[in-house]
Amino acid sequence: MAAPAGFAAAAVALHFLAHRPRHGRKSPWRARAVCQAFGPGVVDHVNVMERVHPPRTLPHSLPLQLGLGSVVSLLPTDPEAFGYSLERSKLFVEKHSCRPAVVRGFGHEWPSTDLWRFAALVRDFGEAQFLLSRKTFDSPILECELADYASYVRSDGLYHRNPLYVFHEMFNDDPCMEMLDEFESPVIINDLFSFIDEYDDLRPPYRWLLIGTRRSGTFAHQDPHGSAAWNATVTGFKRWVMLPPDISKELVLSTCEEHDTFGWFQNLETLIAQLSTEQRAQCVDFISAPGDIVWVPSEWWHAVINLSPWTVAITENVVPFVESTSPQLCRYLPNSVAENIKKKNTKLWDCLKHSVEGLVEV
Numbered sequence: 001m002a003a004p005a006g007f008a009a010a011a012v013a014l015h016f017l018a019h020r021p022r023h024g025r026k027s028p029w030r031a032r033a034v035c036q037a038f039g040p041g042v043v044d045h046v047n048v049m050e051r052v053h054p055p056r057t058l059p060h061s062l063p064l065q066l067g068l069g070s071v072v073s074l075l076p077t078d079p080e081a082f083g084y085s086l087e088r089s090k091l092f093v094e095k096h097s098c099r100p101a102v103v104r105g106f107g108h109e110w111p112s113t114d115l116w117r118f119a120a121l122v123r124d125f126g127e128a129q130f131l132l133s134r135k136t137f138d139s140p141i142l143e144c145e146l147a148d149y150a151s152y153v154r155s156d157g158l159y160h161r162n163p164l165y166v167f168h169e170m171f172n173d174d175p176c177m178e179m180l181d182e183f184e185s186p187v188i189i190n191d192l193f194s195f196i197d198e199y200d201d202l203r204p205p206y207r208w209l210l211i212g213t214r215r216s217g218t219f220a221h222q223d224p225h226g227s228a229a230w231n232a233t234v235t236g237f238k239r240w241v242m243l244p245p246d247i248s249k250e251l252v253l254s255t256c257e258e259h260d261t262f263g264w265f266q267n268l269e270t271l272i273a274q275l276s277t278e279q280r281a282q283c284v285d286f287i288s289a290p291g292d293i294v295w296v297p298s299e300w301w302h303a304v305i306n307l308s309p310w311t312v313a314i315t316e317n318v319v320p321f322v323e324s325t326s327p328q329l330c331r332y333l334p335n336s337v338a339e340n341i342k343k344k345n346t347k348l349w350d351c352l353k354h355s356v357e358g359l360v361e362v
């Protein structure tokens with residue numbers, strides 16, 4: 001996801017101090033700023049929130065029925081749906097991977113369906129620290145315990161137009177690593193990213209846990225390194241808008257001065273009015289439900305807004321390769337990745353060499 005790029009270089013860290021409500025009781029939460037940007041010492045939640053995000057009148061609804069195209073919808077049993085086997089995933093990549101798609105109900109049987117609901121997740125991981133993000137004028141990176149985030153979504157978060165969003169990069173040695181056993185990453189054919197070792201510094205961040213409340217979400221962006229992504233909605237509902245790569249960055253960002261996700265969706269009609277009929281037909285606007293896995297094609301613009309009070313998703317960036325893959329999909333691959341592939345899979349390396357001109361020079 002492009003939005004969290006630069007996470008590691010967090011400019012701001014904010015630690016919410018334990019001030020946890022019992023279930024069912026709303027309570028203010030306090031915060032201690034540990035960064036110069038907020039000044040020294042303990043600040044109260046109103047102070048912090050107003051500095052991060054000045055209050056505004058909450059609009060009630062977003063424009064709907066914008067007359068965009070429809071997303072490719074597949075069932076998990078479909079022979080061309082990615083997920084279950086390499087064979088199907090290959091067919092998917094060859095046939096559908098350049099268009100947004102959704103495999104409906106793929107994750108219905110995952111343990112996360114129950115375990116990532118509000119009460120269970122806060123019970124099991126309430127003390128674990130998670131990174132938060134939000135698109136604002138300065139996009140601060142914050143950190144808090146999940147129980148404090150839960151407290152936030154039941155109090156101040158209810159009234160924010162652009163609420164804080166848990167956007168947590170998940171490693172195999174993450175404090176909440178047990179969660180990694182509670183879903184099953186879909187099978188993706190020849191994911192070039194996976195040729196870089198997890199513990200190798202060269203591997204770009206690729207997996208995030210996302211927890212948000214109503215109106216939180218991800219501002220319009222393209223994913224980094226030319227990667228595509230799958231994004232599984234586990235709890236709650238999410239609204240997606242995707243626009244094809246040929247629409248310019250200037251146009252995608254032109255209608256939203258404030259750079260908040262809600263504002264982008266609010267001004268979508270103005271943006272769409274500037275597109276040609278063909279471009280409009282290519283764009284998609286749809287909702288993902290628990291169990292659905294969305295496919296975000298490489299270089300497509302996408303913005304997401306969470307519709308439920310507790311919306312949880314898991315997402316991974318991938319660079320699938322099949323012989324018919326367009327060279328542009330791989331053009332950002334650093335030399336080190338190419339070297340790894342050469343070492344680990346000669347057959348794949350031979351295909352890559354023929355298809356992707358100048359790969360090692362990238």
Ligand SMILES: O=C(O)CCC(=O)C(=O)O
Pocket residue numbers: 001002003208210217218223229231238302304313315
């Ligand atoms: O908020 C979301 O679910 C979208 C995340 C996303 O676009 C990304 O991870 O690249």
Ligand SMILES: [Fe+2]
Pocket residue numbers: 001002003221222223229296302
């Ligand atoms: Fe993304």
